[in-house]
Amino acid sequence: MKKIISCLVGVTASLLCASAVNAASPERFKGHMMLLADDLLAGRDTGSIGHDFASLYIASELQKMGVAPAGEEGSYYQIVPFKQATLDMSSPKMVVSDGDDSVEFEFMQNMLMSADINNETSSVSGELVFAGFGIDAPYLNYSDYENIDLKGKIAVILSDRPHDFPSEEGSHFRRLIADSLVKSGAIGTIVVSTPTSEKVSPFEKRKLYVKTPSTRWLTKEGEVNNGYPELKGGATLSLEAGKTLFEMAGIDLEEIFEKIENNESLTPRPMGLTATLEKKSVHSETTSPNVVGVFEGSDPELKNEFIILSAHSDHIGVSKNSVLKDNINNGAMDNASGVSTLLEIAHEFHHAKEKPKRSVIFAFVTGEEKGLLGSEYYATYPTVPIDNIVANVNLDMPILTYRTNEIIAFGATHSSLEDTVSSTLLKNEMKLIEDPMPEQAIFVRSDQYSFVKQGVPAVFLVPSLATEVKDALAVSPQTFLAKHYHMPSDDLNLPIDYEWAAQFVEINYAIARDLANAPERPAWNSDSFFSTLGKD
Ligand SMILES: [Zn+2]
Structure with a gap:
């Protein structure tokens, strides 16, 4: 509106008139x-x-x-190949043993899994090692990997990060956890909710997304991007289930939560437990375009x-x-x-x-x-x-x-x-x-x-x-x-x-x-x- 008024009375009338004519219209x-x-x-x-x-x-x-085409092969389109995996909801199973007793965690009750993008049938067994937050952030002088051996083991990590990390950088390094785990030689992960993660992303709410297929794009060589095939299984535990797991290992999880609140360092260590994680997924492929043009x-x-x-x-x-x-x-x-x-x-x-x-x-x-x-x-x-x-x-x-x-x-x-x-x-x-x-x-x-x-x-x-x-x-x-x-x-x-x-x-x-x-x-x-x- 302002431009149209200027158009009538302004000194630079012609210029503004021109822009008014071509202005974005509701x-x-x-x-x-x-x-x-x-x-x-x-x-x-x-x-x-x-x-x-x-x-x-x-x-x-x-x-x-x-606007000229700037996709692929002279078109507006860049066709992105996708692979999708949908979880067979009857399949997830997680059993943890301390050598004498074993505890089964209940899928959709206190444990969640997501579909496996690499294998339709997945199974992994191994010793559990508590690996802090699973974060390796040399830029922030922080690593959970310094004093532990994860080769061939299942990493148990907290769904959180040091609270004194700057927010954006901290989120960036959390997105690199899977890379860090693969580098360490881990073969699976169990993610444990914390009071903070419960506030940001409650376990009950996460349940709603379990049925949503996992989607990854395929590289031009046909590989799954961010597939992490080395990680053969994973689960997320509720706050309560996390406590059960740490109790089995004789580790006080409440004390760890307090340390997080006080920004004290955690002590990654073997947990003296073994776990088996299993699930089935159904795979499919699809494509979808990016549309790209250049002026x-x-x-x-x-x-x-x-x-x-x-x-x-x-x-x-x-x-x-x-x-x-x-x-x-x-x-x-x-x-x-x-x-x-x-x-x-x-x-x-x-x-x-x-x-x-x-x-x-x-x-x-x-x-x-x-x-x-x-x-x-x-x-x-x-x-x-x-x-x-x-x-x-x-x-x-x-x-x-x-x-x-x-x-x-x-x-x-x-x-x-x-x-x-x-x-x-x-x-x-x-x-x-x-x-x-x-x-x-x-x-x-x-x-x-x-x-x-x-x-x-x-x-x-x-x-x-x-x-x-x-x-x-x-x-x-x-x-x-x-x-x-x-x-x-x-x-x-x-x-x-x-x-x-x-x-x-x-x-x-x-x-x-x-x-x-x-x-x-x-x-x-x-x-x-x-x-x-x-x-x-
Ligand atoms: Zn959205």
């Missing part, structure tokens, strides 16, 4: 949403026809907006550098066994809104008088909900040289049901992107605010992390999640997260504010354009841990 945004969040697409599950159709729509829109830059040199804008196009599909009448998870905010924003940014670039200096890649990635898989595949097999990708701006679940003039850029504090984003926002009468929930480590929990691991500076932008919403017709971020996140009610019945959505597009376009035109390429802050990734 109607266009709504048009994308109508299609992407329709029941017909059945929640856009990775590998489903609904997601395939969403991908086709995205590619077709890119074509209309003059070529205008500068003869800088056009060889790329800003990559990303948004995941998949969602979680249909809830089975739901008692609700509507069981389609339409994912309007997660992440049809991010996809629509990206499509409208492409529209802005298409109509802008001046082309950006650097090239801009639009990447609509699949498999985010399965574990950031499509973006990880793209970052592993980028369609332009990874060293030429100078920054990633990711959009995941911008909740557009309330207004704010504050934007969060998760991860901004790690790179020069903080300055660029902040100054662009100020020019647009918006403000960059600090991450209001650093303990959640959101920077390592959406698709930007896939690029970060390859050394690309990145941010993940959302409208403030801390805003207090007074408008009675709006849905606040707090309400959205509590009631609609990953629910069938994340649909077009939400009071989506399309005027604000169009403004959100403008802001993101301005950021993308400023990054594409910046004289210097974005850089990690030299003291950030993330500056050390992707360099090997």
